[in-house]
Amino acid sequence: MPEGLVLVVEDDAAIADLVQRYLLRDGFGVHVETDGARALAAVRTLRPAAVVLDVGLPTMDGIEICRTLRTAGDWTPILFVTARDDEVDRVLGLELGADDYVTKPFSPRELVARVRTVLRRGPAAVAEVLEVGRTRVDVTQRRVWADAAEVALTATEFDLLAQLMRRPRQVFERRQLLSAVWGYSVTGTRTVDVHVAQLRAKLGDASPIRTVRGIGYAADPS
Template sequence: MRILLAEDDPSIADGICASLRQGGHAVDHVASGNLADAALRDHDYDLLVLDLGLPSLDGSEVLRRLRSRGTVMPVLVVTARDGLPERIRVLDLGADDYLVKPFALTEFEARVRALLRRASSQGKPELELGRLRLDLPGHRAWIDRSPLELTAREFSLLEALALRADRVTSRAQLIEALCDWDQELTDNGLDIAIHRLRRKLHGSGTGVRTIRGLGYLLEEMAESTSDPE
């Protein structure tokens, strides 16, 4: 999953980014409301973690603009602003959850998992394709009942393909899903990740098919005893 964090406190931002990346997510971080608004207009995210007290543009206005564009992406507000009236106001603006600083990272991580679980695949906590089953928020996958051992990058790649299993996913979409602004993924790096994922899916009845000139498609495939390309 790709997450945008809008937080102007460097120490809090560093802790949240480290926690989310350890969980296998790609994270983009901005420290002002204007930059958050611009990022939300220019990129697709699975979750927004939003501080209200942002410079240049208040977090409440970022949220209002996001919802006015019809975006239904889940939003977790993390703020020092406490009090019932403020919580009600922000929830009425369109926030999905509200967490008051200071908070335990374990609680933050649980709330992130809950929001992503709700949003994944129209509220379904799992995706299935043939014998392959994915728990997106939990970053787990199985073939039948056997766990599929994947690196964080391999799972992110499989997740990006599985969420678009009915349509082709371009190389640009895969690179965007796998990387945040602080990381780079070359074409060769993507080829290596796809090759490794294909090998791990080999024999499962599900594979990654190359659509020449367009991208890749995750689909059920006939069983084969030969190694994947």
């Protein structure tokens, strides 16, 4: 039985076929779109568990698709596929709400592993509420408040914040956070910095995240 439907949005037929074969082999259902506008319609009608989204697409690019979905309150997990390393910073720096990304060329096994990691981020079985300073996290309901105002986070942003807030004042190295939140440990820890920047922007002055220069981050109650 398929573990969930993954929408693959890729206009390169060879790449789309490769990703589809690996996802199917791992037990996922797969629907492929090659056009941005049709992909956006597919998200709304098929309600996939996750979207593997190429940035460069005809009619509507991946950036615009992600922005449109997030603006409408649709937080379906999105994994960007980008063509260049410099494009990663440009895309994720826009605070669009992507959950992860891979850069071409990529390992299809790694991509499937990242999709699976994103989908594992479900509600906790036991009630858990975290409070650090002016930020409150309900892990069970996956809700966040900063200065009593609720804040919408992506799945990855939520898990990163919860990881830090579960151990106030403990300093986490970037590689530790990659392993705990993303489920893998690789070079290129810039993704942690980008997601921390997005969290700080959303939480504003209530953000408990402190940078420990040369090491990583911690959640500080002060």
